Amino acid sequence: MIGIVGGGLTGLSLAHELARRGVDHVVLEADVRPGGVIRSGRIEGRLLEWGPQRARLVASLDRYVRELGLEGDVILADPDLPLYVYAAGKLREVPSSGWGWLGGDLLTWGAKVRMAFEILTAGPRPEETVADFLVRKLGRQPYERIAGPLYGGLYASDPADMVVGLSLGPVLRELGVKRSLLLPLLVGRSRIDGPAACSFTHGMQTVTDALYEANRDAVRLSTPVERIRPGERRRWAVETPAETVEVEEIVLTCPAEAAARILADVAPHAAGAIASLHYNPLAVVHLHADTDLEGFGYQVSLEEDLATRGVTWNDSLFDRDGVYTAYLGGAKRPGVVEELDDRIGEIATQEFERITGHGARVLAVARVTMPAWDRSWAALKGLEVPRGIRLAASWESRPGIPGRLAQANRLAEALTRQASARSRSRWSR
Numbered sequence: 001m002i003g004i005v006g007g008g009l010t011g012l013s014l015a016h017e018l019a020r021r022g023v024d025h026v027v028l029e030a031d032v033r034p035g036g037v038i039r040s041g042r043i044e045g046r047l048l049e050w051g052p053q054r055a056r057l058v059a060s061l062d063r064y065v066r067e068l069g070l071e072g073d074v075i076l077a078d079p080d081l082p083l084y085v086y087a088a089g090k091l092r093e094v095p096s097s098g099w100g101w102l103g104g105d106l107l108t109w110g111a112k113v114r115m116a117f118e119i120l121t122a123g124p125r126p127e128e129t130v131a132d133f134l135v136r137k138l139g140r141q142p143y144e145r146i147a148g149p150l151y152g153g154l155y156a157s158d159p160a161d162m163v164v165g166l167s168l169g170p171v172l173r174e175l176g177v178k179r180s181l182l183l184p185l186l187v188g189r190s191r192i193d194g195p196a197a198c199s200f201t202h203g204m205q206t207v208t209d210a211l212y213e214a215n216r217d218a219v220r221l222s223t224p225v226e227r228i229r230p231g232e233r234r235r236w237a238v239e240t241p242a243e244t245v246e247v248e249e250i251v252l253t254c255p256a257e258a259a260a261r262i263l264a265d266v267a268p269h270a271a272g273a274i275a276s277l278h279y280n281p282l283a284v285v286h287l288h289a290d291t292d293l294e295g296f297g298y299q300v301s302l303e304e305d306l307a308t309r310g311v312t313w314n315d316s317l318f319d320r321d322g323v324y325t326a327y328l329g330g331a332k333r334p335g336v337v338e339e340l341d342d343r344i345g346e347i348a349t350q351e352f353e354r355i356t357g358h359g360a361r362v363l364a365v366a367r368v369t370m371p372a373w374d375r376s377w378a379a380l381k382g383l384e385v386p387r388g389i390r391l392a393a394s395w396e397s398r399p400g401i402p403g404r405l406a407q408a409n410r411l412a413e414a415l416t417r418q419a420s421a422r423s424r425s426r427w428s429r
């Protein structure tokens with residue numbers, strides 16, 4: 001039996017993969033609902049997302065869409081929609097093709113010429129900060145207006161607090177980037193592409209709801225894991241308020257703070273390292289506005305002194321009737337989330353109006369946290385957990401939805417191999 005702690009996307013997709021392979025498992029989820037940070041709902045009849053606004057329709061997600069019968073619910077975003085950055089007082093389009101960098105008004109001519117020298121600069125160095133790396137490669141303006149907000153925005157982090165070897169480096173390695181960031185854009189593939197961004201008629205939660213429905217016999221909601229301890233016959237005893245479950249392997253998919261608490265007795269050193277990981281606080285403000293804006297949305301240049309980090313234009317992205325989702329705070333302005341809801345809503349609408357020229361009203365204010373993937377991730381170097389405990393979490397490997405699905409799939413393969421080895425050795429005894 002495999003015990004999966006957490007019924008977010010990672011835990012549910014791992015359960016689905018194990019069920020497909022016939023491996024016995026149970027998912028223990030603390031909350032009354034499955035899905036973790038993926039949460040969709042309606043206010044005034046309008047669909048809002050409190051977690052991810054979209055996902056790339058990668059092969060693993062597409063497979064789930066077909067297996068779970070969700071084909072009719074998928075909404076694909078128009079890949080030609082522009083993405084903007086708010087810089088030097090106006091919204092400016094981010095070029096979508098390699099040679100497009102030559103045009104547009106996002107960068108000054110001086111900055112474009114400087115950026116051309118990127119090809120001559122050295123590749124990533126593991127110990128430098130992401131900010132130093134991007135400034136060294138591209139120059140300050142492309143860093144502050146494009147690369148910094150786009151990359152840091154994924155984690156609500158400040159790239160000056162992120163270290164290449166701990167975050168961007170592994171991503172570049174996976175993309176096959178050794179030295180030049182621009183060359184792959186200029187040669188071969190000319191567009192910054194990849195699978196289309198998608199959502200679902202009833203929001204991103206459609207996927208986790210469907211995964212839960214397909215696997216509900218193995219999922220126990222309202223079952224927080226408090227601690228684990230060694231059990232009988234080399235098993236682990238997983239303690240919850242209502243019961244103790246004996247398992248051969250435990251997979252922790254829960255946030256770092258919960259994982260650290262659960263590991264405290266059996267792996268105090270690892271628990272301490274995991275507890276030191278930093279999460280960025282973000283305010284998520286859903287706005288309603290009547291506009292003619294067409295695009296994915298915008299990020300805010302690092303040069304600007306605003307609380308808003310970026311805004312997703314759900315209205316034009318997925319035809320969501322005047323809905324805009326603003327993210328405020330993060331590493332740049334963590335104090336914003338401490339304000340009262342009314343004040344956060346006021347800041348969001350004022351900045352939205354200043355940037356887009358359109359008035360807006362607040363639909364909802366919420367607070368979330370995101371793994372920062374900053375310097376504090378150095379604590380995970382050389383991390384060791386006892387045999388039979390596995391980590392598969394958004395703080396442990398790539399946090400995006402494609403990354404979560406890929407890890408669940410890899411882990412299901414490994415656990416299946418191990419389960420067969422265990423049953424072979426039982427038979428041979």
Ligand SMILES: Cc1cc2nc3c(=O)[nH]c(=O)nc-3n(C[C@H](O)[C@H](O)[C@H](O)COP(=O)(O)OP(=O)(O)OC[C@H]3O[C@@H](n4cnc5c(N)ncnc54)[C@H](O)[C@@H]3O)c2cc1C
Binds near residue numbers: 008009031394
């Ligand atoms: C605001 C936001 C926006 C995002 N936007 C995007 C995006 O646009 N595109 C994209 O690809 N990705 C995005 N992501 C990332 C992606 O959505 C997440 O990394 C992914 O959904 C995390 O899933 P998970 O199952 O690993 O973790 P979680 O969703 O955190 O699930 C962990 C589960 O563990 C449970 N748990 C906690 N403690 C215990 C306990 N003691 N016992 C049992 N269960 C416990 C929790 O209740 C939770 O359900 C975003 C994330 C956030 C927060």
